[in-house]
Amino acid sequence: RKEVEQDPGPFNVPEGATVAFNCTYSNSASQSFFWYRQDCRKEPKLLMSVYSSGNEDGRFTAQLNRASQYISLLIRDSKLSDSATYLCVVNVLGNEKLTFGTGTRLTIIP
Amino acid sequence: DADVTQTPRNRITKTGKRIMLECSQTKGHDRMYWYRQDPGLGLRLIYYSFDVKDINKGEISDGYSVSRQAQAKFSLSLESAIPNQTALYFCATSAMDRGFNQPQHFGDGTRLSIL
Numbered sequence: 001r002k003e004v005e006q007d008p009g010p011f012n013v014p015e016g017a018t019v020a021f022n023c024t025y026s027n028s029a030s031q032s033f034f035w036y037r038q039d040c041r042k043e044p045k046l047l048m049s050v051y052s053s054g055n056e057d058g059r060f061t062a063q064l065n066r067a068s069q070y071i072s073l074l075i076r077d078s079k080l081s082d083s084a085t086y087l088c089v090v091n092v093l094g095n096e097k098l099t100f101g102t103g104t105r106l107t108i109i110p
Numbered sequence: 111d112a113d114v115t116q117t118p119r120n121r122i123t124k125t126g127k128r129i130m131l132e133c134s135q136t137k138g139h140d141r142m143y144w145y146r147q148d149p150g151l152g153l154r155l156i157y158y159s160f161d162v163k164d165i166n167k168g169e170i171s172d173g174y175s176v177s178r179q180a181q182a183k184f185s186l187s188l189e190s191a192i193p194n195q196t197a198l199y200f201c202a203t204s205a206m207d208r209g210f211n212q213p214q215h216f217g218d219g220t221r222l223s224i225l
Contacts, residue, residue: 008150034213043200043216044153087152091211097143097168098204098214102152 001026004090006101013078014109020074021104023088032091033064033071037084038103044087047073075106083108113137116201116217123191124225131186131220133201141204142184143214144168144176146197153200159184191224198222 006023013019025033033050048055050062050071061074071090075082088101117132133142143158145168155168159178173195175187188195198221202214 032210036213041198041219041221043219045216046213049213089213097155097158098211100153102150 003027003099004088004101006086006088006104008102009105011104011106012109013106015078015080017078018074018076019078019106020072021086021106022070022072023090023101023104024068024070025088025090025099026069027090027092028066028069030069030090030092032098033062034089034098035060035062035071035073036087036089036100038087039084044100047086078108080108080110082106114201114203114215114217116199116220118220119218120221122223122225125192127191129188129191129222131199131201131222133184133186133217134182135201135203135215135217136182137203137205137215138181139203139205139215140181141206142178143202143204144174144184144186145200145202146170146195147200147219148197156186188222193224196222196224 004025035047036044037047038044050064054063059076063072085103085105087103090099114135144156145153147153154170156174157176158166177185200219201217204214205212
């Protein structure tokens, strides 16, 4: 089983819709969680950290479910500019490295 | 100016050549990383460094070497390039905060093609 798994998509969603995707992780000692966004042929950029209590940043909401070992990202009122690949990133306690998922590709359709 | 700068941005070279990719940062971070990204495989860690002269292998270090002679610089070398090293390469930096790994910040990437 991969350490971090994501549905690769693609998710094709009409503009204005709400879209959500999950990421599962295998190591229960995982402690830090992040969502990154990557545009085609560009570098990954931090979208948001994921906190135990869940957190929101504008149209974006991240949730952590430790019992089921997944994190989620919800995008409301999607914009064309939200089209990108979204990477789930996990850090295991005591592990010095971050583990990246392979990403979920999202396309917002006009 | 970018906080994490990679040079070159693009490189095409021949099999067997030695290639060096440079990364420099102005963020003051101790930790630096080199990744490669291939379609469908995501980001894979090649080497990482937590301080000057500290070198650690990642999951795919064979065929690569690195050098960290200064806090702000971390270079990646391909000793004898082969076609399956064709990929998009990223440098990243991060800091620790109260024992937790903070998010990594990436350079713009180097697109490397080995013919």
